Amino acid sequence: MTEAWPAPAKLNLFLHVLGRRPDGYHELQTCFRLIDRCDRVWIEVTRDGRVRRPAGAAGVSEDADLAVRAARLLRERSGARQGAVICVEKSIPAGGGLGGGSSDAATVLVALNRLWRLDRPRDELATLGLALGADVPVFVHGRSAWGEGVGERLVPIDLPPAWYLVVRPDCEVATAEVFADPELTRHTPPTTISGFLSGQSRNDCERVVRRRYPEVAQALDWLRGYAPARLTGTGACVFAAFGSESEARRPLAALPERWSGFVAAGLDSSPLLARERRAGSD
Numbered sequence: 001m002t003e004a005w006p007a008p009a010k011l012n013l014f015l016h017v018l019g020r021r022p023d024g025y026h027e028l029q030t031c032f033r034l035i036d037r038c039d040r041v042w043i044e045v046t047r048d049g050r051v052r053r054p055a056g057a058a059g060v061s062e063d064a065d066l067a068v069r070a071a072r073l074l075r076e077r078s079g080a081r082q083g084a085v086i087c088v089e090k091s092i093p094a095g096g097g098l099g100g101g102s103s104d105a106a107t108v109l110v111a112l113n114r115l116w117r118l119d120r121p122r123d124e125l126a127t128l129g130l131a132l133g134a135d136v137p138v139f140v141h142g143r144s145a146w147g148e149g150v151g152e153r154l155v156p157i158d159l160p161p162a163w164y165l166v167v168r169p170d171c172e173v174a175t176a177e178v179f180a181d182p183e184l185t186r187h188t189p190p191t192t193i194s195g196f197l198s199g200q201s202r203n204d205c206e207r208v209v210r211r212r213y214p215e216v217a218q219a220l221d222w223l224r225g226y227a228p229a230r231l232t233g234t235g236a237c238v239f240a241a242f243g244s245e246s247e248a249r250r251p252l253a254a255l256p257e258r259w260s261g262f263v264a265a266g267l268d269s270s271p272l273l274a275r276e277r278r279a280g281s282d
Contacts, residue, residue: 039089042088067104
């Protein structure tokens with residue numbers, strides 16, 4: 001196989017729940033910040049028309065793997081006759097609100113669009129991705145973005161440089177249960193990009209997650225001893241922003257042993273876009 005295709009993680013710098021939609025989903029506002037923590041995806045094009053995954057996320061079957069589902073959906077919708085062997089090397093913690101599975105799916109859509117020579121527009125790929133998960137479109141477009149709707153209405157946004165300490169408590173959060181909780185705030189007034197940049201934002205899921213998952217509450221309280229900390233999505237990961245890598249690494253050195261963590265730089269543009277350009281010049 002050739003050079004791997006990157007699949008970056010994301011942080012939700014805030015998350016407002018504006019209301020419940022007729023389809024049962026929630027109307028949201030958020031800011032997606034891409035970070036340089038990446039899974040790596042290797043793809044080998046085959047002629048047999050089959051999509052296979054010899055290696056992927058632990059505990060996830062091939063049929064449930066979003067990367068495999070993305071490839072099969074693209075093949076079905078495009079009429080492509082080729083197949084692919086997909087191998088995913090995970091670096092993004094699963095179930096943490098960092099979008100790893102969605103990013104893997106987006107990387108497969110973008111990569112196979114190039115490798116199968118389909119030339120589908122990026123908006124079409126993003127629409128396909130939305131059928132797999134609400135976070136897939138932001139990874140397909142490959143830019144940090146202001147998100148509305150269920151997260152699919154995106155406006156690219158340039159954010160100040162930042163380094164993030166991301167802490168992963170020893171638990172997984174059930175997103176569906178958080179959004180079904182009767183105590184979830186569901187009527188936050190809409191904000192604006194300027195309002196967010198001036199500090200008028202929060203994560204509406206935090207109160208519910210803190211009550212349901214004491215380990216997440218403890219991680220938030222610990223991290224807030226060093227900098228303002230927030231939940232990403234519904235968690236379980238929490239994060240804080242710092243002005244430099246060295247500042248972010250100081251609290252990482254004191255991280256309690258029961259948790260894991262890492263330091264990552266914020267990105268405005270995804271490394272997937274650069275990899276796509278290199279593939280186009282081959």
